[in-house]
Amino acid sequence: MTELTEQVVREDVRHWLAANWDPERSLVEWRNQLADTGWGMPHWPQAWLGRGLPVALLPAIEAEFEAIGAVGVARIGIRLLAAATLLEHGSDGHKARFLRRILTGEDTWCQLFSEPGSGSDLAGATTRADFDGVRWVVNGQKLWTTSAHHSQWGLLLARTDWDLPKHAGMSYFIIDMTQPGIEVQPLRQMNGYASFNQVFFSDAAVPPENLVGKVGDGWKIAMTTLAHERRGADALRRWGRVSDRQGHIYDEERQEIETVMEPYRWYAQRAGRVDLVLPRAHETGRLADPTVRQEISRLLMLSRCAEWLAHRARHAKELGRPEGPEGSLGKLAASNVARAAANVHRRVSGASAMLAGTDGPHDGLIAEILLSVPATSIAGGTDEIQRNIIAERVLDMPKEPRLDTGPFRDVPRNPPRAR
């Protein structure tokens, strides 16, 4: 038996790429071949489009792809969360039916978890799925759904039992997003973009075979999806990079990336654009003001320390330590950085901080920072939720008494939101 050293794997993939890679092929055809050979997702099981290789070898394989400019399987968006969830909890039927078209990029997926009435308290979802003897019938509303308007499939968390406690009464479904019972509307944000959707279900149908796991497993399975969401966040930027190489397949890939990355155009501004602070202060002459200097320096220090903290968390992960609630510290730090950066940008810009669009500094970029930063401390778990996680799971402080442990039917909740 050959030992699977990095060197051996590198040579394998290099030979295979040399024999098969051609930038003039069609994207779907190429990705089908990646799925067939397992080189697209080498760490997936051999039975399911992978090669069963250890995760530790992935960087070496990716490096070989990058060296020759070979395009990989489709990765951006929700698709890999869907794939990871199905690999872990899906039936063989689900895997056979869905995994391949996830990797080829032919199917786009969306995640239907958050609702108008349940944001931080995801387990308080009230979108319902009732079995009518033939199929599950879905009614309710989801919110903050990226890509819902061009998705084929959705990962749906819905309530199937109202007499059980909240976490126990939920189930997890794969729902066809192209059916008439689903209406998708863009949701406009305070910064003017509409990057997300609201999704309305009116007697939408799910066939019984599209239940994932068992009835009542919904919460557990949703946690799998969310764990992968946190891990995938780092990779978003890397995979979203557009190649400037020549060839038919790159044109197709560019088109795909543009579509999927469109909702994330303002994300850099959401983080506060610390990189722009010093150049802006030079431009506006505010670097001479000692109080502004103090604020800038405080921000740069905070941002640098936060990078170290993130680096340390990554380092611990590389050493094989499980990713723990420490991630919440990093998220809270990022919120603090973004807010501090917005405050400094406003001070540095002076009166022109009132202006937006082409009248505003840097064609509205500064305005976009000021109007996007508030999302940082809310999206992906509010600062308050992060503080609870830090206090209860890192510092081991006592939990808040709960009022929502009985049958969900009796738990006080929000009235439905008017359309």
Add this chain to the structure above:
Amino acid sequence: MRFAFTDEQEQFRTSVRRFLRDRSPMTEVRRLMTTPKGYDPTVWQQLGQELGLAGLQVPVQFGGQGFGFGELGIALEEMGRALLCAPFFASAVFATEALLNGATESEQHALLPQIASGERIATLAWAEHDGRWETSSITLSATETRDGFVLNGTKNFVIDGHIADCIIVAGRIINSFGDDGVALFVVDAPCSGLERRLLETIDTTRKQAELTFNQVPARRLGHAGSGAAALRRTADHAAVALSCEMVGGARVLLENAVEYAGLRMQFGRPVGSFQAIKHKCADLLLDVELANAAACCAAAAIAEADPEVPALAALAKACASEAYLRAATEAIQIHGGIGFTWDQDTHLWFKRAQSSAVMLGDASYHREKYLQYVEAAV
């Protein structure tokens, strides 16, 4: 940069922590802080000779242990936790770094071994009445004589200056201007013409003295013209060391506050179950972790002789100053009324935090310094 400690470093931390738990419990801290001397000579001797802590970062050829600044940082974190009452910072950090950075090799051979073993206690007298650790603030004058120099002037905020038997003095060659005239001198104490007055301080766990020099004979250290640069390096290293100590103090304050909040019952539940308290603690943990990252990276930078040391030292000191103060302020708040009493220990760290926040320059001072380094780098 260092992002994780090695197993050896963790073992080292454990042994220092055990020693301090046994030999410097809070009862001892409370006893020693009321004595004029301020330390226990037996514990100091054990710390120097059994543990070799007094010469941790000193090269072996000068009688030290030859470890890096990383190990020194670990020892200081533990001392900051324990609020150790001993002339460690003055002797093993401030004076030792002045000698490592500013003395010639033969002077180091002559002076360092006894300091590294703890036999002699040294300190660095730098700041004067304006309370600035800058070379431009040095006015104490040095006049050359037939067999050395005589010093005239006053030094303030001299850490453990009342007990040190080897005083490194930052002086100015008489009638000189600018950095070129700044030099380091060594004075053996006690000696005629040197008057030492123990200062009344907020933080009684670390003593400070005012030293008045009246025709005090002294020897010059280092090569002519090298004093200012040596002092600046010393200040950077001392700021990083102090940051490590402060992070240790901030962390133990948070641990104690969290423990108390879990026990203290009000309104039928532990106060630690209220989000008002939990969120405060979560924010404090973030502050401590950020300051810790800064201090560790700065210490690693010194160990690796990274050119960014001056900038990172400013960053570490600013972050540690604010994190420690905030932890101390909130720790008292979380303890409530009991936290304002003399018998509860929190105020002892609070006083160390107040004092350390301004020693070697406060957070605002270091923020300005950091920005200047960043501007120079772009």
